[in-house]
Amino acid sequence: xxxxxxxxxxxxxSQPAPSPLPDVPMFDAxxxxxxxxxxxGVERMGGKVVAIPGDGSVDALVRTLFPAAKVxxxxxxxxxxxxxxxxxxxxxxxxxxxxxxxRAEFGVAETGSVLLTEDNFKVNALGFLAQHLVVLxxxxxxxxxxxxxxxxxxxxxxxxxxFMTGPSATADIxxxxxxxxxxxxSLTVILVAAGVTDAR
Amino acid sequence: MTVFVTRVDHAExxxxxxxxxxxxxxxxxxxxxxxxxxxxxTEAMPEWEELRALASAIKEHTLTHLGDYLEEFERNAxxxxxxxHWARDAAEHNAIVFGIMESKGARTLVKxxxxxxxxxxxxxxxxxxxxxxxxxxxxxxxxxxxxxPPSHIVVPAVHKLRTDVAEVFxxxxxxxxxxxxxxxxxxxxxxTTRPHFLAAEAGMxGANFAIAETGSVVVCTNExxxxxxxxxPPLYIASIGIEKVIPRVxxxxxFVRMLSRSALGSPITxxxxxxxxxxxxxxxxxxxxxxxxxxxxxxxxxxxxxxxxRCGACMNTCPVYRRSGGLSYGATYSGPIGVIIDPTFNLxxxxxxxxxxxxxxxxTSVCPVxxxxxxxxxxxRQIIAERHALPFVKKEAMTIAGKLLSSPKxxxxxxxxxxxxxxxxxxxxxxxxxxxxxxxxxVPAAPLMTFRQxxxxxxxxx
Numbered sequence: 001x002x003x004x005x006x007x008x009x010x011x012x013x014s015q016p017a018p019s020p021l022p023d024v025p026m027f028d029a030x031x032x033x034x035x036x037x038x039x040x041g042v043e044r045m046g047g048k049v050v051a052i053p054g055d056g057s058v059d060a061l062v063r064t065l066f067p068a069a070k071v072x073x074x075x076x077x078x079x080x081x082x083x084x085x086x087x088x089x090x091x092x093x094x095x096x097x098x099x100x101x102x103r104a105e106f107g108v109a110e111t112g113s114v115l116l117t118e119d120n121f122k123v124n125a126l127g128f129l130a131q132h133l134v135v136l137x138x139x140x141x142x143x144x145x146x147x148x149x150x151x152x153x154x155x156x157x158x159x160x161x162x163f164m165t166g167p168s169a170t171a172d173i174x175x176x177x178x179x180x181x182x183x184x185x186s187l188t189v190i191l192v193a194a195g196v197t198d199a200r
Numbered sequence: 201m202t203v204f205v206t207r208v209d210h211a212e213x214x215x216x217x218x219x220x221x222x223x224x225x226x227x228x229x230x231x232x233x234x235x236x237x238x239x240x241x242t243e244a245m246p247e248w249e250e251l252r253a254l255a256s257a258i259k260e261h262t263l264t265h266l267g268d269y270l271e272e273f274e275r276n277a278x279x280x281x282x283x284x285h286w287a288r289d290a291a292e293h294n295a296i297v298f299g300i301m302e303s304k305g306a307r308t309l310v311k312x313x314x315x316x317x318x319x320x321x322x323x324x325x326x327x328x329x330x331x332x333x334x335x336x337x338x339x340x341x342x343x344x345x346x347x348x349p350p351s352h353i354v355v356p357a358v359h360k361l362r363t364d365v366a367e368v369f370x371x372x373x374x375x376x377x378x379x380x381x382x383x384x385x386x387x388x389x390x391x392t393t394r395p396h397f398l399a400a401e402a403g404m405x406g407a408n409f410a411i412a413e414t415g416s417v418v419v420c421t422n423e424x425x426x427x428x429x430x431x432x433p434p435l436y437i438a439s440i441g442i443e444k445v446i447p448r449v450x451x452x453x454x455f456v457r458m459l460s461r462s463a464l465g466s467p468i469t470x471x472x473x474x475x476x477x478x479x480x481x482x483x484x485x486x487x488x489x490x491x492x493x494x495x496x497x498x499x500x501x502x503x504x505x506x507x508x509x510r511c512g513a514c515m516n517t518c519p520v521y522r523r524s525g526g527l528s529y530g531a532t533y534s535g536p537i538g539v540i541i542d543p544t545f546n547l548x549x550x551x552x553x554x555x556x557x558x559x560x561x562x563x564t565s566v567c568p569v570x571x572x573x574x575x576x577x578x579x580x581r582q583i584i585a586e587r588h589a590l591p592f593v594k595k596e597a598m599t600i601a602g603k604l605l606s607s608p609k610x611x612x613x614x615x616x617x618x619x620x621x622x623x624x625x626x627x628x629x630x631x632x633x634x635x636x637x638x639x640x641x642x643v644p645a646a647p648l649m650t651f652r653q654x655x656x657x658x659x660x661x662x
Contacts, residue, residue: 002286003286003292004286006288007286007288007488008270008271010490010494011266011490011497013498014494014495014496014497014498014503015263015497016263016264016497016503018261018265019260020257021258022254022258024254024258024450024451024453024454044467045468045470046470092432095398110467118479125431128424129397145453145457146456146457147450147454147457148453150452150456155414156413156414158474158476159280159476159478159479160431160474161473161474161476163472163473165468165469165470167470168424169423169470170339170386171355171464172337172339172355172386173339173342173360173362173365174226174361175230175233176362176383178382178386180390181386181425182336182338182390182394182424183423183424183428183471184424
């Protein structure tokens with residue numbers, strides 16, 4: 001008997017009497033997705049939320065936010081950057097990126113999370129090798145809580161999907177909180193609807 | 201055939217832990233702080249108890265249909281382009297991982313934290329075969345560099361102070377051993393780990409959840425190291441205990457809402473990552489590991505422990521764990537959850553662990569999936585006593601206690617004598633090696649009269 005069949009046979013022999021699968025409610029009756037709650041969630045987890053600037057230029061805003069950035073790599077049409085993703089042959093080539101820019105699918109008010117998939121990153125490593133990440137989010141695309149978030153079909157269809165909540169962090173030494181563990185050192189969410197220039 | 205196995209002496213190891221007072225005090229304080237943060241989160245959620253009931257029911261349903269869900273997971277993962285392997289035990293798991301690495305000519309492996317690979321002792325197995333394994337979680341890296349196992353399933357180096365980390369990094373990473381600034385230490389690990397990410401030929405993660413419906417592997421982390429381990433190298437291996445499967449994506453809503461709140465008191469981990477299929481041009485392998493789990497599933501009193509989502513809340517709340525440190529358990533899994541899992545791996549070796557508990561039940565009340573931990577601890581004690589696996593001193597103390605407790609007359613005489621005794625006995629009688637309760641504790645002053653004496657005086661004869 002193969003290992004697989006042996007394991008499955010022993011599991012079936014051991015399985016206790018069947019118990020039923022409960023229905024899971026959404027736990028958001030009467031609640032509306034709150035932008036304020038989303039902002040508070042992002043900030044609590046160490047991120048920042050920035051509103052769209054008066055002149056509407058996200059590109060200029062990114063340059064203002066990161067004046068020292070040498071390499072800006074953008075996966076969105078609103079920001080030009082100087083490291084075209086189309087030229088990236090291996091993920092490791094993004095090692096020197098100072099600022100990555102991506103657009104999130106939606107946000108979650110409960111936690112301050114944003115959902116990003118391989119379509120948003122274009123190269124997944126962009127969200128982790130960049131020193132700083134800027135995430136564009138349409139403020140109309142915020143759901144109440146994680147139950148609602150998991151209703152989105154992308155969680156079934158994307159090869160890779162990640163709920164990102166604030167920058168990478170660790171408290172592994174004496175509980176001292178450090179932002180910028182192995183991944184991004186900062187996360188900035190810019191609230192901006194997908195513009196006409198957005199090719200996607 | 202009897203194989204002699206040394207019994208882990210938790211009490212002895214714990215006494216050494218307590219000797220380093222700075223460490224013991226900080227450890228206690230840090231973990232209690234996590235417990236308080238957890239309380240703040242859970243008390244702010246009106247549906248917390250409902251979520252616990254749901255989480256428990258979903259896990260029980262899955263475990264009682266485990267064969268079907270594993271097959272569904274395998275089917276979908278395979279459809280996604282992943283290769284699914286099955287391992288009966290640690291040895292098979294390690295051989296499979298090595299085989300995958302070898303087939304691709306991969307000699308370097310960056311990995312995120314996985315208790316399962318610790319359980320399987322995978323690192324030394326691969327290292328002796330010429331594979332360089334880099335732990336990339338900060339706490340786990342500290343432990344790897346110090347050649348110690350993790351002492352906590354969520355915060356692996358929680359028993360170390362910053363000065364210990366400075367010493368370890370100074371010795372192994374070439375940092376300034378006199379500089380124990382936490383930012384400096386964390387930054388040093390970031391800088392020295394990054395080249396490994398960039399050059400690695402393979403990446404590995406464990407799994408917090410495996411979704412039958414989609415064949416996805418779900419990993420909850422804070423540092424970004426799991427996503428780097430998967431998204432850079434051309435080969436990804438996920439090692440998953442068979443109990444980690446859950447039926448559908450929607451069930452993640454329940455578990456993800458509870459996991460980090462229970463573990464760290466944060467609403468969610470910084471990253472909740474769903475790996476469903478390999479990136480184009482890369483390979484994804486999934487190793488499903490039994491290693492005693494199928495057998496545990498058949499243990500009427502103990503199969504509930506398979507519901508565990510490894511949040512560590514039971515450890516953070518446990519007074520014995522907080523004051524003895526994870527390494528004193530001498531096992532991969534420590535604290536209350538370890539106490540009920542470890543004996544299923546080796547009853548003799550871990551027969552002292554179920555006694556490392558006050559049975560206060562706090563572990564059970566904080567458990568997000570409602571495992572009856574303290575009841576299982578009590579049941580293990582019964583089994584160990586029945587099989588005569590108790591250490592001599594404990595056995596003698598229990599025999600005497602048993603005689604006293606089964607005879608009202610003897611009990612009363614003993615209680616009254618003890619009241620007088622505590623006042624007048626020389627200290628050596630109370631604080632000696634035979635009386636474990638006299639260690640690290642002062643017995644409180646005895647009341648002036650026993651409850652029975654008070655009752656007889658105030659309420660007349662019963």
